[in-house]
Amino acid sequence: MKALILLSSLGVIALLAEIFSFKKLLYPIVLLGLITTFVLNMFDWDTNKLYFKMMQFDNYAVAFTAVILVVAFLWFIMAEGFFKEESNLTDHFALVLFALVGAEIMVSYTNMAMLFLGIEILSIPMYILAGSNKTDVSSNEAAFKYLIMGAFATGFLLFGIALVYGATGSFDLSEIAAAVSGGTALSSIFYVGVLLMLVGMAFKVSAAPFHFWAPDVYQGAPTVVTAFMATIVKTAAFAAFLRLFSTTFSGVSETWMQTVWVMAALTLLVGNITAVMQTSTKRMLAYSSVAHAGYMLLALLAANNYSNSAILYYASAYSIGSIATFAIVNIISDAKNSDGVNAFNGLSKTNPMLAIVMTIALLSLAGIPPTAGFFAKYFIFTSAFMAGNVGLVLIAIIASLIGVYYYFRLIIAMYFKESDGQTIAVQSNHKIVLVIIAIAIVALGLFPDYIIRLL
Amino acid sequence: MITLLLIFFPLLAGLLLLFVKGPQVKNIALGAAILEFVIAIFALSQFHRDATTQFDWNSAWIQSMGISFHVGIDGISMLLVLLTTFLVPVIILTSFKTDYKNPSAFYALILFMQMALVGVFVSLDGFLFYVFWELALIPIYFICLLWGGEDRTRITFKFFVYTLAGSLFMLGGLIYLYLHTSGTHSFNITALYAAGQSLDLVHQGYVFWAMFIAFAIKMPVFPFHTWQPDTYTTAPTQGTMLLSGIMLKMGTFGVIRWLLPLAPLGVEHYANVVIGLSVFGIVYASCIAIVQKDFKRLIAYSSIAHVGLIAAGILSMNAQGLQGAMIQMLSHGVNVVGLFFIVDLIQKRTNTREIQSLGGIRNVNPQFAVLFLIVLLGSVALPLTNGFIGEFLLLNGLFQHNAWMAAFAGLSVILGAVYMLRSYQSTMLGETNAATASFAPLETTEKAVLIIICSAIIVFGVFPKPLTDICSPAVDQLVNNVKMALGK
Numbered sequence: 001m002k003a004l005i006l007l008s009s010l011g012v013i014a015l016l017a018e019i020f021s022f023k024k025l026l027y028p029i030v031l032l033g034l035i036t037t038f039v040l041n042m043f044d045w046d047t048n049k050l051y052f053k054m055m056q057f058d059n060y061a062v063a064f065t066a067v068i069l070v071v072a073f074l075w076f077i078m079a080e081g082f083f084k085e086e087s088n089l090t091d092h093f094a095l096v097l098f099a100l101v102g103a104e105i106m107v108s109y110t111n112m113a114m115l116f117l118g119i120e121i122l123s124i125p126m127y128i129l130a131g132s133n134k135t136d137v138s139s140n141e142a143a144f145k146y147l148i149m150g151a152f153a154t155g156f157l158l159f160g161i162a163l164v165y166g167a168t169g170s171f172d173l174s175e176i177a178a179a180v181s182g183g184t185a186l187s188s189i190f191y192v193g194v195l196l197m198l199v200g201m202a203f204k205v206s207a208a209p210f211h212f213w214a215p216d217v218y219q220g221a222p223t224v225v226t227a228f229m230a231t232i233v234k235t236a237a238f239a240a241f242l243r244l245f246s247t248t249f250s251g252v253s254e255t256w257m258q259t260v261w262v263m264a265a266l267t268l269l270v271g272n273i274t275a276v277m278q279t280s281t282k283r284m285l286a287y288s289s290v291a292h293a294g295y296m297l298l299a300l301l302a303a304n305n306y307s308n309s310a311i312l313y314y315a316s317a318y319s320i321g322s323i324a325t326f327a328i329v330n331i332i333s334d335a336k337n338s339d340g341v342n343a344f345n346g347l348s349k350t351n352p353m354l355a356i357v358m359t360i361a362l363l364s365l366a367g368i369p370p371t372a373g374f375f376a377k378y379f380i381f382t383s384a385f386m387a388g389n390v391g392l393v394l395i396a397i398i399a400s401l402i403g404v405y406y407y408f409r410l411i412i413a414m415y416f417k418e419s420d421g422q423t424i425a426v427q428s429n430h431k432i433v434l435v436i437i438a439i440a441i442v443a444l445g446l447f448p449d450y451i452i453r454l455l
Numbered sequence: 456m457i458t459l460l461l462i463f464f465p466l467l468a469g470l471l472l473l474f475v476k477g478p479q480v481k482n483i484a485l486g487a488a489i490l491e492f493v494i495a496i497f498a499l500s501q502f503h504r505d506a507t508t509q510f511d512w513n514s515a516w517i518q519s520m521g522i523s524f525h526v527g528i529d530g531i532s533m534l535l536v537l538l539t540t541f542l543v544p545v546i547i548l549t550s551f552k553t554d555y556k557n558p559s560a561f562y563a564l565i566l567f568m569q570m571a572l573v574g575v576f577v578s579l580d581g582f583l584f585y586v587f588w589e590l591a592l593i594p595i596y597f598i599c600l601l602w603g604g605e606d607r608t609r610i611t612f613k614f615f616v617y618t619l620a621g622s623l624f625m626l627g628g629l630i631y632l633y634l635h636t637s638g639t640h641s642f643n644i645t646a647l648y649a650a651g652q653s654l655d656l657v658h659q660g661y662v663f664w665a666m667f668i669a670f671a672i673k674m675p676v677f678p679f680h681t682w683q684p685d686t687y688t689t690a691p692t693q694g695t696m697l698l699s700g701i702m703l704k705m706g707t708f709g710v711i712r713w714l715l716p717l718a719p720l721g722v723e724h725y726a727n728v729v730i731g732l733s734v735f736g737i738v739y740a741s742c743i744a745i746v747q748k749d750f751k752r753l754i755a756y757s758s759i760a761h762v763g764l765i766a767a768g769i770l771s772m773n774a775q776g777l778q779g780a781m782i783q784m785l786s787h788g789v790n791v792v793g794l795f796f797i798v799d800l801i802q803k804r805t806n807t808r809e810i811q812s813l814g815g816i817r818n819v820n821p822q823f824a825v826l827f828l829i830v831l832l833g834s835v836a837l838p839l840t841n842g843f844i845g846e847f848l849l850l851n852g853l854f855q856h857n858a859w860m861a862a863f864a865g866l867s868v869i870l871g872a873v874y875m876l877r878s879y880q881s882t883m884l885g886e887t888n889a890a891t892a893s894f895a896p897l898e899t900t901e902k903a904v905l906i907i908i909c910s911a912i913i914v915f916g917v918f919p920k921p922l923t924d925i926c927s928p929a930v931d932q933l934v935n936n937v938k939m940a941l942g943k
Contacts (some may be wrong), residue, residue: 065715195701225942309519363593368589368592368593369585369586369589369590370586370590374586375517375590378626378630379520381626381627381630382520382630382633382634385627385630385631385634386634386649393627394627397623397624397627400623401616401619401620401623404615404616404619406613408612408615412600412608412612415600415601416607416608418601448517449518449519449520450515451516452517452519452520453518453519
């Protein structure tokens with residue numbers, strides 16, 4: 001809770017910076033604030049504190065918050081350029097910080113009202129941030145699309161919440177769970193409510209067939225914002241999704257299992273196959289992000305004791321790999337004014353450091369050992385296997401093979417194609433962070449136990 | 456402890472090598488590889504020639520999933536570790552007269568590859584095995600991609616996806632077995648053995664195919680071989696040597712160490728299908744080899760024929776077959792490295808690999824012709840060369856299993872002689888032409904490589920016993936275990 005309060009105050013401080021004109025200091029303040037938030041968050045470990053039956057900081061919430069904060073910290077360093085623009089500096093800070101507040105609420109809610117608030121607190125800043133490149137048409141388009149589609153999805157979610165409330169008489173997750181397993185027959189509107197909520201959540205995690213917004217929004221939004229959406233927003237949305245469906249609605253799993261099965265298969269195939277055809281790296285990563293949602297759905301579907309840790313590990317591995325790829329795409333597209341695969345040609349000769357980090361990150365996203373991404377897939381497959389979803393695991397295996405194709409296209413471009421000989425200047429703090437990320441990807445892969453054992 | 460040293464020394468050496476610039480890179484890489492070989496020889500000197508697993512090291516790795524870092528060496532592993540550590544310095548030595556761009560990365564990748572290969576051969580944990588197995592793919596992919604020949608992007612990518620697809624099936628099989636281990640699930644090799652053997656025929660059949668496809672692609676056995684000729688031809692010489700000399704043995708080793716004991720019923724049930732495929736592959740690859748014009752491609756196809764015989768021998772599941780497979784794995788490794796080196800020498804001196812456009816090299820350089828002849832005789836399994844014992848035992852084992860299959864597989868000896876001797880005839884004998892007239896004499900390092908290989912061919916052809924002694928107790932025990940599991 002202290003972490004949440006600090007994070008919210010940081011957002012307010014960011015707004016005040018405009019008035020009291022300490023804008024220059026804001027960047028270090030925010031970084032320091034994030035570190036403090038992380039520490040405060042860790043104090044909640046094993047305490048299981050419940051606040052007003054609205055939020056519970058159990059280990060699940062603390063672990064996901066920790067992942068989100070670490071990724072956010074890395075993101076802030078990589079996105080430094082985003083906070084240089086004089087006129088909107090404080091807005092950017094405040095919006096991102098409030099989005100983080102929303103994310104933390106989404107991983108720790110125990111009440112559907114809080115779920116809704118968390119999603120909205122996260123989403124509204126994202127709508128604005130997606131359009132933060134005000135002079136760019138596609139950025140405006142992204143913001144507009146995201147807002148319209150997001151509003152629809154929120155409508156579905158809200159309607160679902162209302163129906164579930166109507167059937168059970170409660171917003172509280174444990175009370176709903178009790179009503180589900182109570183033995184008395186539930187009104188049929190409850191099942192409709194569950195499915196409507198499923199639609200809302202599937203939109204937020206960009207699972208097919210509710211993924212259509214993702215490629216356009218990811219491509220149109222400024223790259224740093226896309227990185228934020230693909231990592232932090234996705235992690236938070238999955239944590240919220242899992243929290244709801246693996247506990248509260250697990251009693252009625254037969255209602256939604258089949259739907260999620262089809263969604264997972266579709267997401268895996270649509271995401272991976274469409275990614276193959278992209279020439280823009282940003283769009284390709286957008287589809288790959290859709291595909292990764294498919295893998296995580298596998299663990300959600302398995303709903304066994306491994307699911308939580310599998311998704312936690314997957315989310316960390318995926319987020320850390322994506323932050324690196326998006327950061328490098330950002331650096332490259334800034335330098336070359338193009339985010340096409342061709343922009344990466346010959347990177348290994350002009351910027352070997354970037355090429356190596358990118359390779360490690362892509363290998364991780366493709367799931368090649370000994371990187372974190374491999375173990376992430378492994379844990380997901382094992383939990384799906386345990387639940388007997390052999391068919392889905394086979395689809396996922398084929399999907400990961402397709403994934404190798406487009407990730408390796410970038411690797412091949414970097415090492416095999418001729419470059420234009422222009423060395424790209426990279427800030428030294430970016431270099432340091434990228435190397436740290438690369439080491440973290442391998443370290444997570446070599447010692448996955450430290451995360452897997454958490455939950 | 457010594458096992459850990461064997462695994463991690465090349466890794467450390469490779470990492471250090473990345474920071475070395477200048478002409479010293481080759482020498483340091485060679486020094487590291489020789490040191491690794493010395494460690495392996497030291498391990499051999501401490502090795503008791505019985506069926507036990509020695510130099511055992513077991514520490515927890517991913518406890519929550521029952522995965523441990525468990526490595527150890529038994530007779531079967533020992534031979535393959537020796538092969539790996541012997542061939543890597545030879546392979547590095549073969550590159551001494553070639554100037555690759557960015558040499559520190561090239562040699563570092565070779566050493567990383569060595570680490571993964573040794574890891575594969577000493578793993579006693581299913582998951583660890585899989586990780587090393589996949590790990591071996593990354594350095595070789597980059598070696599082929601960065602230093603390979605024409606059209607390498609497409610070919611190396613096909614190779615990568617092909618082998619990765621196979622591996623994922625294997626991973627599926629391993630997870631399946633893992634979930635069937637009793638008590639707390641574990642990837643320990645004995646737990647996996649027990650789990651596999653407790654399954655009924657149908658499920659062992661699934662496990663068999665899931666794992667066999669991975670191994671079959673790596674070897675490769677017909678019809679999983681389509682990646683191989685292109686990849687062998689396109690890869691840089693050292694890459695081809697690593698692929699054919701050592702990496703191919705990962706597949707055959709996988710069958711011996713993992714497939715036979717994991718799914719004995721499945722193996723027994725499908726053995727004839729697989730032996731049939733292998734034997735068909737032998738004849739098929741030999742026939743294609745006969746009509747090849749490109750010398751490197753010819754050897755690539757001959758490699759499919761040889762490995763087909765090894766696979767058939769292993770699947771016949773008797774002591775002779777397995778023993779023969781072990782010996783032949785070593786011989787083939789040494790011989791094929793020699794052959795690819797000879798192709799490389801010819802290509803560098805004449806700028807062509809077309810068999811027809813060569814000829815009369817013996818007139819210019821008789822010394823080279825003699826060394827080539829020895830390697831060639833080893834490869835066609837003439838008695839008193841190392842190829843003979845392995846091939847004889849393999850055919851003997853196969854004969855005990857099925858005489859007809861042995862008869863067809865025996866064709867490989869004849870066909871092998873046809874394409875090898877014919878290519879020798881048209882490259883070495885006959886009239887000297889413009890391309891071969893100025894065939895330069897061998898440099899010292901080149902001579903050294905060929906002499907090392909030729910001595911290995913002759914010495915182990917005449918005295919194979921030191922080698923068979925290392926692995927035969929372990930092989931016998933394995934055959935007995937499998938027979939017991941089959942209730943014989």
